[in-house]
Amino acid sequence: MADNSPIAAPGAVKTITSLTNPTIKDIRGLALPKNRKESGLFVTEGMKLVADAVEEDWPIKILVYGAKVAQHPVVRRVAQVAHARGGDVLEVSEAVLEKITRRDNPQMVVGVFEQRLTPKAEIRPSASGVWIALEGIKDPGNLGTIIRTADAVGAEGVILVGDTVDPFGVEAVRATMGSIFHMKLTRMSVDEFVAWRKSWPGIVVGTHLSGKEDYRAVDYDKPVLLFMGNEQSGLPDALAATCDHLVKIPQVGRADSLNLAIATGVMLFEIRRDKLKLG
Ligand code: SAM
Structure with missing residues (x-):
């Protein structure tokens, strides 16, 4: 009835x-x-x-x-x-x-x-936990897609560094497809990030078009902080210099670079390769 x-x-x-x-x-x-x-x-x-x-x-x-x-x-x-x-x-x-x-x-x-943001004092990565830091991201669709992808690979949180677009805007929220409710988000200024990064217990892996290391050559079996740069200008030199590894995703063809959200996805699936199983 x-x-x-x-x-x-x-x-x-x-x-x-x-x-x-x-x-x-x-x-x-x-x-x-x-x-x-x-x-x-x-x-x-x-x-x-x-x-x-x-x-x-x-x-x-x-x-x-x-x-x-x-x-x-x-x-x-x-x-x-x-x-x-x-x-x-x-x-x-x-x-x-x-x-x-x-x-x-x-x-x-x-x-x-x-809105809920995680204070930086509460960022405690697990033994093989992954966090993602994004500097100066402008496109809300990219940000929402990255939050969704971070959720899909079991990353623990996303740090929005500097002048990064609001994750709680309509377009970003739509692009997360609900992952905004499952992923820890933290905001830091560039100076705060540079100081805080020194306490990171694992490796900081930056992605850069002039990176000299192949992204598949790094040992990711430790806490990983993946650092992605802005859509137009990439990671600034001063921030790239704070990374333990500066990696590149090899490309052929005529495209200069990958879209930021795609590059983040490629990185995350490599970092989490051994942790992701079907069934
Ligand atoms: N013109 C920018 C530059 O010189 O860095 C391109 C930025 S790219 C569209 C946006 C971000 O995606 C970069 O900052 C980097 O984090 C990542 N990215 C894109 N393609 C990449 C690649 N082939 N290898 C490593 N990172 C890449």
Whole structure:
């Protein structure tokens, strides 16, 4: 028999159809870096991603869902949890979802979550753990793809060094496909990184087009900090000089270099080669 009981306590679900509702405007405003910085919040879209995040105890502030999925068992479960944790639960029209997501055919579920960064004092790599440091990355799609790939190979976290794009922006979050909720993220200035790097218990492996070592020749059976450079200019010399190894991925053909996210993927699958097994 269909369960048509209220999702949460009576009055817990607010129904919104007005495109000018102030809460809807605030959620939409989280597309701007300034608003994300001030509020410490970010938006993620999609029933599965929102449900996974809630199951992982990620702090949800607002759950928004379309009226037509109100009875979906996953939506009902997420709404109950969100409400129990003090989050707002909003049932909205499709037009409101289109406004929030700036898309036709929007996802029917949107979550507003608290941003979480890991303090650098809490970075403790395991014996063969891998962390990735990214310096000055500009493209949110690259950043999200790297976070997703880091998750896929079992890396332990990603360090955003210097002026690296916001991982909590809409485009970066979309590109992580949910891995933003599973991967530790840390921010450091360049100076902080240079000082902190001295305490790294394993090797720091930088990638560089003028690297003299083949990336397959390094012994990665220790904590590895993989250091990737910016899309246009690569790792600056001063940072390249802090690496224990400066490696290159050999290329043939006429391309000058690989796309940053592709190069990171090639490196990560080599570093984790012995740890990744089918089945
Ligand atoms: N013009 C830049 C340069 O001179 O470094 C190219 C940057 S490349 C598009 C972006 C990043 O991907 C580089 O900083 C490096 O970390 C990595 N990368 C790309 N191709 C690589 C290769 N063949 N070997 C090693 N690293 C590579």
